[in-house]
Amino acid sequence: MYKVGITGGIGSGKTTVCKVFEVLGIPVFYADTVAKEIMVRDELLIEGIKTTFGKESYFEDGKLNNKHIASIVFNNEAELAKLNALVHPAVFRAFDLWEVQISAEVPYTLKEAALLFESESYKMVDTTILVTAPLQIKLDRVVARDGVSAEQVKARMDKQLSDEEKIKMANHFIVNDEEHSIIEQVLALHKVFLNTAINLKLPQ
Numbered sequence: 145m146y147k148v149g150i151t152g153g154i155g156s157g158k159t160t161v162c163k164v165f166e167v168l169g170i171p172v173f174y175a176d177t178v179a180k181e182i183m184v185r186d187e188l189l190i191e192g193i194k195t196t197f198g199k200e201s202y203f204e205d206g207k208l209n210n211k212h213i214a215s216i217v218f219n220n221e222a223e224l225a226k227l228n229a230l231v232h233p234a235v236f237r238a239f240d241l242w243e244v245q246i247s248a249e250v251p252y253t254l255k256e257a258a259l260l261f262e263s264e265s266y267k268m269v270d271t272t273i274l275v276t277a278p279l280q281i282k283l284d285r286v287v288a289r290d291g292v293s294a295e296q297v298k299a300r301m302d303k304q305l306s307d308e309e310k311i312k313m314a315n316h317f318i319v320n321d322e323e324h325s326i327i328e329q330v331l332a333l334h335k336v337f338l339n340t341a342i343n344l345k346l347p348q
């Protein structure tokens with residue numbers, strides 16, 4: 145199966161872009177969402193998180209205390225590295241399991257991951273898309289969506305590769321600002337991926 149990775153900085157709109165691909169029938173693996181699911185389901189991982197970040201990492205009902213963990217890891221590089229080392233291998237395994245159950249009729253799949261390049265999971269896909277947007281638009285979107293401060297959003301941005309660095313690594317680009325239409329850009333890329341996937345299936 146032809147695999148496309150899609151990433152973008154916080155608030156760039158990668159999830160919004162993925163919803164358009166889903167409308168076209170393309171299955172999307174949302175790494176951030178799966179990470180959250182695994183973090184409340186995988187007993188070994190839960191123990192590891194409690195040992196590393198304290199029992200208060202979970203509420204009594206078993207829900208993840210996102211704010212507690214975020215307050216530790218987004219203020220300390222070493223602590224973030226510990227969280228990533230605990231969570232990312234489990235997400236990679238989940239992606240492999242997800243990919244094998246996709247029907248052979250599907251032309252290609254998408255893997256949406258905030259840290260596609262940082263976590264090196266781009267090595268698990270065939271090509272990549274980077275979604276970009278101007279800094280102020282990204283800040284405004286996340287502040288409005290999550291009710292957090294611009295400083296909190298900036299603290300997360302600082303923990304991700306810059307767009308300049310990601311532009312060097314990505315194969316395809318979607319600009320999600322106020323002037324460009326996401327739908328047109330998605331349709332153009334969809335055509336490219338369909339052609340590539342068809343060519344890969346043809347006898348050589």
Ligand SMILES: CC(C)(COP(=O)(O)OP(=O)(O)OC[C@H]1O[C@@H](n2cnc3c(N)ncnc32)[C@H](O)[C@@H]1O)[C@@H](O)C(=O)NCCC(=O)NCCS
Nearest residue numbers: 153154175176179210213214228231235258259300303304
């Ligand atoms: C720290 C946690 C609990 C904070 O939860 P919260 O609900 O506030 O944020 P959420 O998960 O929705 O992430 C929102 C955005 O934050 C950024 N972000 C999340 N995790 C990370 C990370 N490890 N490094 C840098 N940025 C990150 C991304 O842009 C992401 O899209 C959560 O983000 C988490 O468990 N992160 C570790 C898992 C992970 O690395 N996920 C991202 C890729 S799989």
Ligand SMILES: Nc1ncnc2c1ncn2[C@@H]1O[C@H](COP(=O)(O)OP(=O)(O)OP(=O)(O)O)[C@@H](O)[C@H]1O
Nearest residue numbers: 152153154155156157158159160161258285289320
């Ligand atoms: N083109 C757009 N026009 C208006 N609002 C948008 C646009 N693109 C995204 N948004 C809004 O901006 C917010 C952030 O978008 P989205 O959640 O898709 O970003 P993301 O890159 O997945 O963010 P994160 O890294 O935090 O998961 C959402 O509330 C979304 O509805």
